[in-house]
Amino acid sequence: MSDDMILHFSSNSSNQSDQSSKIAKLEARLVGKASSAVAAQPQVQAQLNSWSAPAKFGGSLDGLPDSLVDSDDTDDDDNGGAYLIQANTQKRRKVDEDCSPTSVENVEDGNISGSTQQAAADARHRTIEPLDNNKLGGDVNKRKQSRGRATTASGRGRGHRVADQAKNQIISPSNGQVENSHHKDGLFKEQPGNDGHSSREVTALEEELKKSREEVSDSRNKCERLEKELKDIKDYEQQMKPKRMKVISDLLISVSKAERQEARMRIRQDSLRLGNVGVIRAGTVISEAWEDGQAMKDINAQLRSLLEMKEAIERQRKSLKKRQPDKGEVAEAEGGVQEEDILMQDEIFKSRLASIKREEESVLRERDRYELEKGRLIREMKRIRDEDGSRFNNFQILNHRYALLNLLGKGGFSEVYKAFDLVEHRYVACKLHGLNAQWSEEKKQSYIRHAIREYNIHKTLVHRHIVRLWDIFEIDHNTFCTVLEYCSGKDLDAVLKATPILPEREARIIIVQIFQGLVYLNKRSQKIIHYDLKPGNVLFDEFGVAKVTDFGLSKIVEDDVGSQGMELTSQGAGTYWYLPPECFELSRTPLISSKVDVWSLGVLLYQILFGRRPFGHDQSQERILREDTIIKARKVEFPSRPSVSNEAKDFIRRCLTYNQADRPDVLAIAQDPYLNYTKK
Numbered sequence: 311m312s313d314d315m316i317l318h319f320s321s322n323s324s325n326q327s328d329q330s331s332k333i334a335k336l337e338a339r340l341v342g343k344a345s346s347a348v349a350a351q352p353q354v355q356a357q358l359n360s361w362s363a364p365a366k367f368g369g370s371l372d373g374l375p376d377s378l379v380d381s382d383d384t385d386d387d388d389n390g391g392a393y394l395i396q397a398n399t400q401k402r403r404k405v406d407e408d409c410s411p412t413s414v415e416n417v418e419d420g421n422i423s424g425s426t427q428q429a430a431a432d433a434r435h436r437t438i439e440p441l442d443n444n445k446l447g448g449d450v451n452k453r454k455q456s457r458g459r460a461t462t463a464s465g466r467g468r469g470h471r472v473a474d475q476a477k478n479q480i481i482s483p484s485n486g487q488v489e490n491s492h493h494k495d496g497l498f499k500e501q502p503g504n505d506g507h508s509s510r511e512v513t514a515l516e517e518e519l520k521k522s523r524e525e526v527s528d529s530r531n532k533c534e535r536l537e538k539e540l541k542d543i544k545d546y547e548q549q550m551k552p553k554r555m556k557v558i559s560d561l562l563i564s565v566s567k568a569e570r571q572e573a574r575m576r577i578r579q580d581s582l583r584l585g586n587v588g589v590i591r592a593g594t595v596i597s598e599a600w601e602d603g604q605a606m607k608d609i610n611a612q613l614r615s616l617l618e619m620k621e622a623i624e625r626q627r628k629s630l631k632k633r634q635p636d637k638g639e640v641a642e643a644e645g646g647v648q649e650e651d652i653l654m655q656d657e658i659f660k661s662r663l664a665s666i667k668r669e670e671e672s673v674l675r676e677r678d679r680y681e682l683e684k685g686r687l688i689r690e691m692k693r694i695r696d697e698d699g700s701r702f703n704n705f706q707i708l709n710h711r712y713a714l715l716n717l718l719g720k721g722g723f724s725e726v727y728k729a730f731d732l733v734e735h736r737y738v739a740c741k742l743h744g745l746n747a748q749w750s751e752e753k754k755q756s757y758i759r760h761a762i763r764e765y766n767i768h769k770t771l772v773h774r775h776i777v778r779l780w781d782i783f784e785i786d787h788n789t790f791c792t793v794l795e796y797c798s799g800k801d802l803d804a805v806l807k808a809t810p811i812l813p814e815r816e817a818r819i820i821i822v823q824i825f826q827g828l829v830y831l832n833k834r835s836q837k838i839i840h841y842d843l844k845p846g847n848v849l850f851d852e853f854g855v856a857k858v859t860d861f862g863l864s865k866i867v868e869d870d871v872g873s874q875g876m877e878l879t880s881q882g883a884g885t886y887w888y889l890p891p892e893c894f895e896l897s898r899t900p901l902i903s904s905k906v907d908v909w910s911l912g913v914l915l916y917q918i919l920f921g922r923r924p925f926g927h928d929q930s931q932e933r934i935l936r937e938d939t940i941i942k943a944r945k946v947e948f949p950s951r952p953s954v955s956n957e958a959k960d961f962i963r964r965c966l967t968y969n970q971a972d973r974p975d976v977l978a979i980a981q982d983p984y985l986n987y988t989k990k
């Protein structure tokens with residue numbers, strides 16, 4: 311070992327006073343025996359060989375020159391931090407036991423400096439680090455890297471051989487015991503003062519390790535306990551699920567039963583007031599006819615009596631006129647008094663007729679109100695009759711999750727039930743599509759294809775103003791069900807039947823919402839024409855939000871469609887009052903676009919504002935077709951009452967532009983100021 315190296319060790323010494331005095335002593339000796347230092351070299355080398363051993367345990371070679379650092383010692387890394395600490399602890403304990411003052415003397419005699427001993431203390435100190443920092447693996451790896459770097463820098467010189475030798479002295483892989491004959495020989499000794507300190511440290515570390523082990527074991531137990539608890543809860547949940555479903559559906563069923571009872575009771579009461587369907591026999595023919603209830607009878611009686619009164623007064627007036635004196639009689643009648651009486655009497659009759667007219671108007675208004683109530687009653691009667699005749703009226707649970715409650719209404723080929731989704735816990739509308747058993751297999755397949763097509767279009771639509779379609783499933787060979795977002799408000803058709811004219815403000819906000827839904831349909835990559843916009847296909851939720859439904863006739867606009875639009879292949883379908891002229895063209899296959907929906911909304915707004923449709927209001931579908939009503943609908947006329955803003959009329963005119971090419975499409979009309987709600 312060179313003097314440099316010895317000096318290097320000296321420079322690594324701590325500031326402990328006893329160590330320092332030893333260093334000073336040793337340095338003095340080294341200076342005095344410069345020549346003997348060379349002779350002493352092999353001995354120092356031997357001692358260093360043994361010294362490097364403890365450094366190995368804690369990876370505490372940092373203080374050593376690069377040439378002494380071993381890059382091949384991967385064993386400790388592989389065994390992991392805990393093993394390393396254990397080995398270190400055992401090693402240190404052994405070192406503590408082996409160290410005695412005598413051996414220190416020997417070291418001094420052998421010209422090793424106190425700094426070497428300090429390096430050993432440093433090494434011990436560093437071996438504690440991994441435990442203190444609680445990151446054993448990381449520290450080991452770091453040291454491994456630093457050792458790797460050191461080797462690259464210095465190459466495998468003499469220091470390497472020293473480290474190799476040290477490595478051989480470190481741990482028996484089988485039991486982690488230190489195998490260093492030098493220790494046994496007492497070559498490596500420690501100061502007595504440090505001895506007590508180290509053993510306290512070791513004890514503390516051992517206790518800490520024990521505690522950590524206990525904590526690990528506790529955590530493991532806790533983990534197992536929690537896993538078991540979780541499993542129990544899951545099992546319990548699984549067990550409870552059907553029970554909970556049963557309780558919820560039982561409650562819903564009892565509420566629905568009460569609602570059914572109430573609905574039937576209300577019908578009975580209203581029937582007494584408004585009327586009922588009676589059976590009329592005419593020979594062998596039995597037919598149904600409406601029989602007015604008491605309130606209607608009273609109103610009609612009132613109207614009749616007013617009419618009779620009116621007629622009586624009219625008769626009186628006529629006879630009064632007959633009694634009017636001629637010129638000769640007037641002269642006889644003392645200055646025309648009789649004439650004045652007649653004039654007065656006529657004035658009294660006129661006044662009475664005017665008051666009868668007012669009364670009559672009031673009764674007629676009341677009768678109109680009753681007529682609306684009667685209409686609602688007739689619809690409710692029909693609903694109840696449909697519900698009673700439905701095969702789904704016994705509160706079935708469909709597809710293991712949809713609890714059918716009460717019938718909402720019946721369409722052409724479907725029944726719509728209010729239902730409760732027992733999985734998502736929300737109300738839904740189950741639309742039950744029944745195929746007619748009499749239909750040919752081909753017709754059934756065509757209907758199913760059509761419904762699946764509708765489902766595929768509708769299911770992708772997610773918008774506030776479009777009714778969501780949640781699910782579809784088969785019930786049996788002839789029936790399948792689509793599950794829709796439930797809209798608890800009425801549909802617009804029912805609203806208009808109850809209140810045929812809405813204030814412009816309310817009408818406008820309904821139309822704006824529908825247009826927003828249409829804009830969504832036209833901004834998708836796959837544009838959609840609804841094609842069947844009418845009051846019955848606009849639903850309201852509980853907050854009055856309008857939503858478009860029924861995509862049964864809707865068309866997907868393919869990408870390659872020209873500017874004129876796509877071909878209308880299903881001509882004849884739809885509700886004629888709401889379809890534009892191009893849909894009735896017979897000379898060629900019509901080309902259609904979103905302008906169809908713009909026209910329909912123009913008709914809808916007109917109807918909401920004026921209580922009637924602009925074209926063919928009183929005509930049947932068949933007559934509209936026969937008389938080319940829509941083909942002739944070149945100009946829209948507005949009634950003088952109710953009064954409606956010019957903006958609304960202009961907007962309707964734009965929607966009802968006869969010429970398809972001049973009519974704006976959905977995205978263009980969406981920019982119209984009438985649909986814009988920003989503050990002016």
Ligand SMILES: Nc1ncnc2c1ncn2[C@@H]1O[C@H](COP(=O)(O)OP(=O)(O)OP(=O)(O)O)[C@@H](O)[C@H]1O
Nearest residue numbers: 718719720721722723724726739794795796797801
């Ligand atoms: N999602 C829904 N939420 C609440 N009620 C609904 C829903 N869908 C339909 N209804 C109601 O169910 C009834 C029947 O609906 P359906 O769509 O079958 O009628 P329709 O349009 O007259 O029939 P079709 O489309 O077969 O001609 C209507 O009164 C409608 O208001």
